[in-house]
Amino acid sequence: MAHAELFIILxxxxxxxxxxxxxxxxxxxxxxxxxxxxxLTIMQAIIIAxxxxxxxxxxxxxxxxxxxxxxxxxxxxxxxAPDLLIYGMLASLLASxxxxxxxxxxxxxxxxTHTIVGAVIGFGLLARGIDAVYWEQITNIALSWIVTPIIAxxxxxLLFRSVQYLIFESETPIKNSKRYVPWYIFxxxxxxxxxxxxxxxxxxxxxxxxWESILIAIFISLIxxxxxxxxxxxxxxxxxxxxxxxxxxxxxxxxxxxLFTACAMAFAHGSxxxxxxxxxxxxxxxxVQSGGKVLADASPIPFWIMVLGATGIVIGLAMYGHKVIxxxxxxxxxxxxxxxxxxxxxxxxxVVIASGMGLPISTTQTLVGAVLGVGFARGIGALNxxxxxxxxxxxxxxxxxxxxxxxxxxxxxxxxxxxxxxLKP
Numbered sequence: 418m419a420h421a422e423l424f425i426i427l428x429x430x431x432x433x434x435x436x437x438x439x440x441x442x443x444x445x446x447x448x449x450x451x452x453x454x455x456x457l458t459i460m461q462a463i464i465i466a467x468x469x470x471x472x473x474x475x476x477x478x479x480x481x482x483x484x485x486x487x488x489x490x491x492x493x494x495x496x497x498a499p500d501l502l503i504y505g506m507l508a509s510l511l512a513s514x515x516x517x518x519x520x521x522x523x524x525x526x527x528x529x530t531h532t533i534v535g536a537v538i539g540f541g542l543l544a545r546g547i548d549a550v551y552w553e554q555i556t557n558i559a560l561s562w563i564v565t566p567i568i569a570x571x572x573x574x575l576l577f578r579s580v581q582y583l584i585f586e587s588e589t590p591i592k593n594s595k596r597y598v599p600w601y602i603f604x605x606x607x608x609x610x611x612x613x614x615x616x617x618x619x620x621x622x623x624x625x626x627x628w629e630s631i632l633i634a635i636f637i638s639l640i641x642x643x644x645x646x647x648x649x650x651x652x653x654x655x656x657x658x659x660x661x662x663x664x665x666x667x668x669x670x671x672x673x674x675x676l677f678t679a680c681a682m683a684f685a686h687g688s689x690x691x692x693x694x695x696x697x698x699x700x701x702x703x704x705v706q707s708g709g710k711v712l713a714d715a716s717p718i719p720f721w722i723m724v725l726g727a728t729g730i731v732i733g734l735a736m737y738g739h740k741v742i743x744x745x746x747x748x749x750x751x752x753x754x755x756x757x758x759x760x761x762x763x764x765x766x767x768v769v770i771a772s773g774m775g776l777p778i779s780t781t782q783t784l785v786g787a788v789l790g791v792g793f794a795r796g797i798g799a800l801n802x803x804x805x806x807x808x809x810x811x812x813x814x815x816x817x818x819x820x821x822x823x824x825x826x827x828x829x830x831x832x833x834x835x836x837x838x839x840l841k842p
Contacts, residue, residue, distance in 0.1 A: 420834070421705045424503055429725060431510035432698035435533075436729025438517025439694045441737035443529045443781060444470060444686065444730065448679060449742045450788065454757030456675035462742065463735055465676075466683045470734070471727045473687025489534055490541040494549045499704050504830045505540035505823070506697035512536040512822035513693075516815065524740040525811035528779035529693040534558060535819030537697075540827040542820075562812060565767055565779060566786025573763035573790030580755050581794070584667060594667045595649045598674070601758070602645040605674060606638035608765045609681040648673070671754035678761040686780060687730065695726040744808070749785070750792035750799050759794075763787035782812060 448462040457465065495502040513532045520527040534555070541549045580601075587593045614630035625633070649670065699722055752760070764784045785808060792800040 424507075424701055424705050427507055428503075428510065428698045428701040431507055431514065432695050432722070433725055433729045434514035435510045435517070435697075436694035436726045437733035437736075438514045438521065439529050440470070440730035440733025440735075441521040442517045442525075442527060442733075442741050443693075444683070444734045444738050444742075448683065448738070449526075449744070449784070450752055450757035450760045451675050451679040452742050453752040454672075454675060454754045456672040456754045456757060457679060459739055459742065462679065463738065465679055466734055466738075467731045469680050469683035470687035470730050473684040489537045489551060489554060491545075491549050491551065494545040500834070501544050501831070503701050503704055504834065505537070505544055505827055506701050507830055508540050508823045508826035509533060509536035509819075510697050511826045512539070512819055515822055516818050518737075520811060520815075521737050521741055523811075524744040526741050526744055526781045526785060526808060527811050527815045528781045530779050531558065531562075531812075531815045532819045533693050533696070535816035536823035538816070539820030539823030543824050543827055558816075561779060562782060565783045566789070569763050569767040569783045569786035570790035570793070572766050573759050573787035574794050576763055577756060577759035577791050577794040580759060585755075590667055594670055598649060598670055599642050599646045601762075602674060602677075603638045603642040605678055605681075605758075605762055605765075606641040607634050608762060609678065610634040610637050668754045671758045674758045675754050675761070678758060678765070682761055682765065687727070694729065695722050698722055698725075744804065749788050749801055749804055749808075750795070752788070752791070756791045756795075760784065760787040760791050763790060 444466050448457070448466050451457040452459055452462050492502065513529070513536050516532050517527070517529065538550055538555065583597045584590050584593045611630060611634045614625060614634060699719065702719065702722065750756075761784075764780065764787045767783045767787070768780065789800065789805070
């Protein structure tokens with residue numbers, strides 16, 4: 418295939434740019450609430466996210482590029498012109514990376530999934546027309562903008578209200594925290610273990626039945642719950658002081674939970690969302706290696722591409738992730754460890770529910786909805802409505818922004834390579 422090596426080099430560079438954008442923007446899903454609640458500092462969050470995002474990407478992130486290639490565009494339309502599909506995937510990577518960098522600069526938490534989907538739609542419309550796009554799938558994605566934030570909002574609201582009722586508003590909050598926090602530990606462990614077992618480990622050859630995954634999750638969660646009970650017994654209770662004055666001790670307990678949820682959420686995010694950055698790169702490599710044949714719907718991502726994606730995510734987070742982390746953690750509503758815990762557990766729970774229902778989800782929108790739910794539990798006055806308005810507007814324009822940028826880049830790339838073919842002796 419002509420220009421095979423050049424295609425792979427360009428795809429690797431553009432894929433790295435996209436991964437950098439994911440790290441700068443989307444990793445705030447895992448870290449924003451931890452930083453905003455003061456459970457972790459920015460530097461601690463970056464270190465934890467770098468480790469667990471990379472582990473999630475490398476160990477459990479080998480997702481097939483099925484959605485990008487088989488559920489958005491009809492790749493059969495490119496059978497006679499595989500070069501056009503390569504141009505489009507290059508344009509999609511560059512367009513998505515550009516939009517994520519712009520959004521990160523302004524501190525907007527946008528959906529990387531919707532960005533890359535919008536980019537693929539854009540070049541598909543230009544290259545092969547309206548019939549090449551699977552519009553039913555696009556409709557499902559649009560519905561997810563509404564469904565997932567609402568689910569997360571409701572779960573976070575109920576979770577935090579239960580914390581308020583059972584612990585903070587009780588007559589003996591310290592004693593009640595020791596009584597009920599172990600069950601919250603069990604919930605956290607159960608949900609996040611299920612996320613990993615059901616959505617991650619099949620990519621490294623461990624594809625367990627649902628009932629086995631549930632039993633394993635219960636067993637692991639009970640062990641972690643017992644460990645939590647042992648640690649909680651070491652926290653002294655001052656019977657001479659008024660328990661309502663010791664809320665900082667309760668928040669320290671939830672701070673420990675936030676550390677655990679931050680690590681688990683970073684691992685889950687790395688395993689699930691890295692394909693947004695490198696799916697088109699894997700598609701290009703597959704086309705080139707097959708000699709120009711349009712790829713199958715479910716070819717796996719090579720390991721070296723996973724390394725490139727993980728590296729880009731970590732570097733993007735370290736260099737620019739602090740802006741979106743600040744938006745999620747500080748600007749929507751004031752968070753404490755107990756509030757951040759409710760938001761993160763609601764996010765993870767929504768991922769499990771939506772995955773079971775087959776809904777296409779955005780982890781960004783899910784977490785923002787959860788943070789809003791915590792804010793609503795404290796009253797509408799606890800929310801920064803201007804920040805929320807800006808976030809919603811950035812969600813609305815993400816898919817069309819990706820599409821427009823992709824169309825522009827596609828035309829530019831096609832023009833450049835057509836000139837190369839003309840100049841070729």
